[in-house]
Amino acid sequence: MQQFIAQTLNGLTLAGIIFLVSSGFTLVFGVMRVTNLSHGAVYLLGGYIGYSVITATHNFLAGLAAAALGMGLFGLLLERTLITWLKGNEMSELLATLGLIYVIDDISLAIWGGSPLTINLPGVLGGSSTLPISGIVYPNDRIFILAVSIVIALGLYYLLRRTRIGAIIRAGVDDREMVSALGINVRRVFSLVFTLGALLAGFAGVLGGTVLGVYTGGDSDILLFALAVVIIGGLGSFEGAIVGSLIIGLIETYGTAYFPAVAYSILFIPVIVILLVKPEGLLGKVNR
Amino acid sequence: MTAGGQAPAGRAPAVEAQLAGPGLPAGRGARLALTALRGSRRFGGPVAAVAVGIALVLLLQGNGFTSTLILDMLVYAIAAMSLDFLGGYAGLISLGQAGFLGVGAYGVAIAEVHFFSPWAAVGIGLGAALVLGLALGIVAVRVRGVSFVIITLAMGQVLWGLAFQWVGLSEGDNGIPLTILPSIGPFDLNDPLTLRMTVLAVFAVVALLLVTFVHSPFGLSLRGVRSNETRLAALGYRTGLHLYLAWVIAVFFTGVAGVLYIFVNQLISPATMAFSQDGLLVIMVVLGGLRSIWGPALGAVVIVLFQQELSIYLERWQTVMGLTLIAVVLFSPGGLWGLVRAAGRRRDALITRLEARPGKRDGP
Numbered sequence: 001m002q003q004f005i006a007q008t009l010n011g012l013t014l015a016g017i018i019f020l021v022s023s024g025f026t027l028v029f030g031v032m033r034v035t036n037l038s039h040g041a042v043y044l045l046g047g048y049i050g051y052s053v054i055t056a057t058h059n060f061l062a063g064l065a066a067a068a069l070g071m072g073l074f075g076l077l078l079e080r081t082l083i084t085w086l087k088g089n090e091m092s093e094l095l096a097t098l099g100l101i102y103v104i105d106d107i108s109l110a111i112w113g114g115s116p117l118t119i120n121l122p123g124v125l126g127g128s129s130t131l132p133i134s135g136i137v138y139p140n141d142r143i144f145i146l147a148v149s150i151v152i153a154l155g156l157y158y159l160l161r162r163t164r165i166g167a168i169i170r171a172g173v174d175d176r177e178m179v180s181a182l183g184i185n186v187r188r189v190f191s192l193v194f195t196l197g198a199l200l201a202g203f204a205g206v207l208g209g210t211v212l213g214v215y216t217g218g219d220s221d222i223l224l225f226a227l228a229v230v231i232i233g234g235l236g237s238f239e240g241a242i243v244g245s246l247i248i249g250l251i252e253t254y255g256t257a258y259f260p261a262v263a264y265s266i267l268f269i270p271v272i273v274i275l276l277v278k279p280e281g282l283l284g285k286v287n288r
Numbered sequence: 289m290t291a292g293g294q295a296p297a298g299r300a301p302a303v304e305a306q307l308a309g310p311g312l313p314a315g316r317g318a319r320l321a322l323t324a325l326r327g328s329r330r331f332g333g334p335v336a337a338v339a340v341g342i343a344l345v346l347l348l349q350g351n352g353f354t355s356t357l358i359l360d361m362l363v364y365a366i367a368a369m370s371l372d373f374l375g376g377y378a379g380l381i382s383l384g385q386a387g388f389l390g391v392g393a394y395g396v397a398i399a400e401v402h403f404f405s406p407w408a409a410v411g412i413g414l415g416a417a418l419v420l421g422l423a424l425g426i427v428a429v430r431v432r433g434v435s436f437v438i439i440t441l442a443m444g445q446v447l448w449g450l451a452f453q454w455v456g457l458s459e460g461d462n463g464i465p466l467t468i469l470p471s472i473g474p475f476d477l478n479d480p481l482t483l484r485m486t487v488l489a490v491f492a493v494v495a496l497l498l499v500t501f502v503h504s505p506f507g508l509s510l511r512g513v514r515s516n517e518t519r520l521a522a523l524g525y526r527t528g529l530h531l532y533l534a535w536v537i538a539v540f541f542t543g544v545a546g547v548l549y550i551f552v553n554q555l556i557s558p559a560t561m562a563f564s565q566d567g568l569l570v571i572m573v574v575l576g577g578l579r580s581i582w583g584p585a586l587g588a589v590v591i592v593l594f595q596q597e598l599s600i601y602l603e604r605w606q607t608v609m610g611l612t613l614i615a616v617v618l619f620s621p622g623g624l625w626g627l628v629r630a631a632g633r634r635r636d637a638l639i640t641r642l643e644a645r646p647g648k649r650d651g652p
Contacts, residue, residue, distance in 0.1 A: 035434045035438075092621070096617045100610060101610065106607040106610065107604075217562075261456065
């Protein structure tokens with residue numbers, strides 16, 4: 001029972017990291033119809049940058065900020081150049097960002113090498129504490145990640161549901177042409193959403209680096225989690241990303257603990273089921 | 289050529305002399321050029337195909353590195369051409385194709401581990417690819433476009449995950465070696481030369497089959513589905529069934545490539561099915577040229593060269609490859625084959641212009 005509770009907490013932590021990555025992915029798709037396959041590579045690059053900055057400054061927050069802002073800037077640059085040049089051709093965008101994966105991964109390999117790196121949280125966050133009632137000893141960094149993900153999810157929810165910008169973004173998901181017909185600068189909204197998505201991915205890269213490690217191939221792992229999430233939750237749906245992340249995070253963790261031979265594969269059972277029963281996803285609105 | 293082509297037909301003799309080239313009588317030079325161009329239009333394709341075929345047969349006689357390289361190219365060319373049939377013609381780009389290649393290869397390897405005869409193992413490998421194609425197709429062709437890419441990626445990863453984690457079946461990360469290849473009478477695939485010629489023959493058969501499919505009414509209706517599925521459905525076509533068939537064909541032929549892959553490499557491991565390999569196959573198709581069966585074969589040649597040759601001189605060859613893909617997507621969506629086609633179109637235009645010129649004797 002204790003092990004089950006610990007695994008559930010592990011699953012929730014993983015869900016938190018997956019949510020940070022998939023929410024950006026799904027918003028970018030929802031508003032811009034851009035399938036950014038390099039989203040996972042951005043996550044990994046964020047992790048690497050965070051690692052280097054933390055090693056140099058011995059300051060975790062500085063690393064977190066550097067990764068998030070650096071990747072946000074990268075996202076802005078990417079949106080202003082490559083994505084703009086491709087003029088909304090969905091398949092070209094997908095293929096170009098596929099090419100970008102190889103470039104980012106290769107450059108990361110050149111700079112940081114192929115050995116896995118781990119980011120350590122400072123002070124009390126690096127330790128463990130005994131949870132009340134159950135008496136489980138659980139690492140603090142995971143609790144920290146879970147808390148941060150929940151705060152960010154609430155922040156994003158507020159942004160999307162309670163602010164003007166959020167209303168524009170949601171309107172963009174529903175009907176892009178109408179938004180631009182209302183005189184709103186859609187170009188600026190695109191840049192904002194893309195930057196926000198990359199920023200979240202870079203941020204998640206540092207958080208993920210603490211418990212999952214920063215390693216070659218980590219980008220495709222997290223990308224696949226994110227893709228599974230958006231299929232389950234529905235492409236473009238923020239709430240769907242939350243639900244999907246919880247499902248994927250928990251299944252992946254329980255699977256690894258209890259069915260190691262097929263852990264990775266059972267992850268995609270819900271994906272297949274959703275496709276057969278409700279192809280637009282649990283909370284999806286976007287027509288495909 | 290271009291400068292002369294822009295001159296209106298039938299102007300001053302001086303212009304015509306310029307067109308025909310220096311030192312040649314105007315009329316005769318143009319006639320010669322016209323004959324040559326017409327000849328190339330009519331026989332260029334078949335002659336090139338025969339020349340490439342003969343060159344391949346000759347190159348594959350040796351036991352050296354060149355033969356290994358060419359076999360690798362042929363195996364990946366089969367997979368890339370199948371992917372193009374699905375992606376280019378039916379409009380469904382699959383990002384899980386390396387997984388199906390792995391199914392063909394693992395099918396053979398696992399069957400042999402369990403003491404099936406080599407021929408039975410080949411049957412099991414091909415059967416596994418076919419059955420999987422039939423089953424997964426039901427799910428896959430329910431969606432289009434970007435969703436299809438994501439779904440196939442998920443399928444490829446499930447297969448990779450099984451190969452990587454189900455150690456009891458797949459031997460995990462180490463992979464499974466294959467020691468005995470099938471043989472019957474004097475036809476023995478354990479003989480390197482026989483194996484090489486067989487791979488070449490299978491490549492030729494698959495390529496010709498795919499070209500036939502593409503030009504058949506079935507291929508035409510696939511293109512129709514790609515450009516406007518709603519309209520085709522309204523015309524009474526069962527578009528879902530068409531796409532399903534295209535999917536099964538592509539998956540099965542990729543399984544064929546997988547069987548050849550393990551024959552050539554005598555080892556299959558999860559690395560062959562990794563996400564980067566899925567991407568590599570798509571890069572071969574896009575670089576070579578979507579919607580041209582031969583283009584992806586050319587793409588396979590280039591990418592295998594990148595992997596095997598460029599990587600010797602340039603450590604960062606993956607960066608070059610990624611940037612190449614981006615450049616192709618941005619500047620030359622038709623890929624390498626698009627350049628070949630453009631050259632063909634320029635030639636045809638030149639023929640038309642030459643034919644339109646007055647004063648030649650062999651015209652109407």
